Each structure stands twice: as C-alpha cells, then as structure tokens.
Amino acid sequence: MDKSMGCKDGTSVEKLIFLRHQKLNCRMEWQNWAGNIRFSPNEIVRPKSTQEVVDLVKTGRKIRCIGTGHSWSGLAPTDDILMATDGLNQILSIDKVANTATIQAGAKLDDLNIELWEKGYSFSNLGSIAKQSLAGAISTATHGSGINFQILASQVTNFKLVKVDGEIIEVDKTEDSDLFNSAIVSLGSLGIITEMTINIDPKFNLHERSGVMDFEDVCDNILDWIKEQNHIKMWWFPHTDKMMVYRYNRTYEPVNDTWFRQKLMDEWLSVYFYRFMLWWGNRKPIRRKGINKNLLAKFLADVNRIERSYKVFNVPEPPIHRETEWAFDVSLTPTLLREYRKMVEDKGHLINFIQEIRFVKGDDFALSPCYGRDSVYVGAYNADNRGWDELLSDFEELATKHNGRPHWGKEFTVGSDYLKSVYPKWDEFQAVRKEYDPEGQFMNPMLEDLFR
C-alpha cells in the first residue's frame, strides 16, 4: 500500500471511499473514518476484559486508545500499541431507581440506543450520528444540540480509569469533582477508561417540526428560538439565502412517522441521491451553487412527525467529508452566521456540503469547548479535498477572532498558545496530566505538540 495516498495529496473523495473498502490492514495500516489519518502502529490489540487492559498498560509501552476512529484530528496515530476497545462493549447493569446504566467503554452508541430502548430507556441527548463508541464520544466532548443540554460527557456520573501503573481508579462526579472535571474530556491522555455510569432517561419520543427558512430571519430570531425549543439546529446550504431549521421537542404521544417517508427522505434522497449530487458537483465545482439551491427548493420538504428520540437525533451516516467545528459564546450566533456567509462568498469557496449550527449549554469540564459559556457550534464542512486547506484556514481566521474553541475530534491547526488563551483551566489540566502520566505513555505526536 502506498502510504502517501492520504487526503491531503488531493485524493478524491470517491477514491477514498473506494480505498476504505480495500483490505488496508495487509501491513497493519489503520485509517480513520474520513481517511485523512493513516498510520502503521507496531501492534493493534483488542482487549476483552479490564484485566487485559491492565496487563497491557503495565508493559510500560506507549498506548493510544481508539473507539471507532470517527475523529478527523490526529488523536489516534502511534508507533507502538493501538488499543481498539470494541471488545469492551457490554451494558453491565441498569439501576432502575437512580436511572443510570453502567456500560463498558467501547460500546457503540448505535447498539446502546436499541438495547436501552428495549429496556425502557433513552439517552437524554445525542449527536447527529451514533456510530461512535461511548468513551470515544465522551473523551472528545462530543455534543448534540439544545441550549439546555450540555455535551454528552455531562451524562456521565462515574467512570473507571486504568492508570499508568495499572491501578484502576473510580472517578465520581460528586465525590471527586475536581478530578472528574479535568479527566472526563481528556483525549485518552490520562489513562484507559474501561467503563462508565451514565444518567439515562425513561424512553421518550421527539416531535420534529422542521422547515426551510430565510437566512436573515434565522439570524434575527435564533437567540429567542433556542430558548423555546428542547432541541434546535440548522443546516445552512452555502451559496443560498436559506437554512433548514430543525426543531425537536419531547413528547409521549405515539410515533406517527411512516416507513415510506423514512425510506424516501432518510435513505433514497439523503443517502443515494445526495451522494449522486455530490459526485455531480465534484466533477465541476461551479455547479455546486445551483445544486445547493435546487436541493433546498425541490427536495427539502417541511417535516412534522413523531418518532423515537434516537431516530430523530441521529441522521443517516453522511458521505465522507472534511470537517472543522468550533464553539463560541452563544450571543455571537447572528454575527458568526453573517460573517461566515460573507467570507465564503468573498473568498470564492465552492462548498457542496451542509454547514451545521448547534447549541450547547455551558459546563465545568476543563477541556470542554463549552467550558464556562453557553455555546453555539458552527462548522465548516466540504466533501472535497480540493480547496479544503484554504477553507479551513479562512474559517480558523474567523473562529480565532471570536475566541472560538475547536472540537477536539475535528480538524484544526491552532496550537497550544492559542488553546491556552481560550481555555481558562488549561494549566490546571496540564498539571493533572503530568501527575497521571509523567512519562507520556499515553501521548502521541498531536498531544505532545498541544500539551507540551
């Protein structure tokens, strides 16, 4: 396998999709979901018990942990042990009095959605997909949308961590709040999480009312709307003056969504037809302006339905694309939307993908992008490697001007000086990290660079 074939050399998205289906592990080459990160670890291990994790840690060899590899950033690469957690995937217990579930770290959110539902429970909030592992999603501060809902890590009440000396400690949100707030979002840098206890809600449906709205109307009203809905998010289609606005509210009314609507909208149009339009636009990027306008005008109908919560929170897995996403003070939402739109047109970017805007309540976790402030997340996305570096760079100029904090699992190029300036607890976190991993057993090149 020619290892120079990464995204950054201009490999097309179509080719990457093709490459993902080849047997890439002939030389134990690992690649992330998006295909922009590839490397050959010395060894890939799949522990099936906490004791196996402890034994591996005690070897003193460098270890990086992965869930499902759905991060775009360089969190996984290591030249020694890559520890896949998919063998640790069980729900260990459910406490029906406290409404909590204790779950192994590598369990996939998709599986948990179904297993919890069958037992009468739901996650209180979720991101847009559920292909990630529980600990992977928690460790990078993965979030959904809803200004009264914090990042998914806030649902954790307690977790078990295998420390660098092999000792297993329990970190409790109430009893060890200082350590918990430092460790819950820590990118695998403090040790290996083997299980977590999370708050779960009795299962509920969501009533979705979504529709296309004028860009300027959204900018004018969004700060009021976010207070009126449980969950609200937007998809802006670049080169248009419209946005799809999604609103979801909790209900115990019965499901009324139909098999036909789901098949048509969530499979044929959102998956197959959308991929065809991306391919068509990628052959001649200037076509993207017309494609986006037509997609909005002809294919995005109003939605009014009631469905199981996880089926509304999660959308079909999107096509392979590049992505950066930053959290800002929520009061900046209208300014950011207008400035981002102007930047895209002024700089001549041709974007074929939706740009997602979401809202998250502030928290106390040292490395959470929402630390200390209710936040709006604004992302730049494109399903094309051509022009991506330029779009990322222009977006970062805008984002850093407004003191944004990048999503740890997505692409960003800012370094530790900038991050330190926007994370008030940066130094406190570094002190904990040095105490828990003084020799850097859990570090990799990206983290060594950021946490130096």
Ligand SMILES: Cc1cc2nc3c(=O)[nH]c(=O)nc-3n(C[C@H](O)[C@H](O)[C@H](O)COP(=O)(O)OP(=O)(O)OC[C@H]3O[C@@H](n4cnc5c(N)ncnc54)[C@H](O)[C@@H]3O)c2cc1C
């Ligand atoms: C298509 C797509 C959609 C996405 N949608 C959203 C979204 O809606 N909202 C959002 O916020 N993000 C979203 N993301 C980003 C994604 O949620 C994060 O990157 C998440 O970390 C990926 O989970 P993973 O299981 O693949 O973790 P990985 O990418 O495999 O690992 C992420 C980090 O977790 C650490 N880690 C994993 N397991 C353990 C463990 N057991 N102990 C210690 N550390 C561990 C790893 O070391 C690494 O640092 C999306 C990504 C993709 C590709």
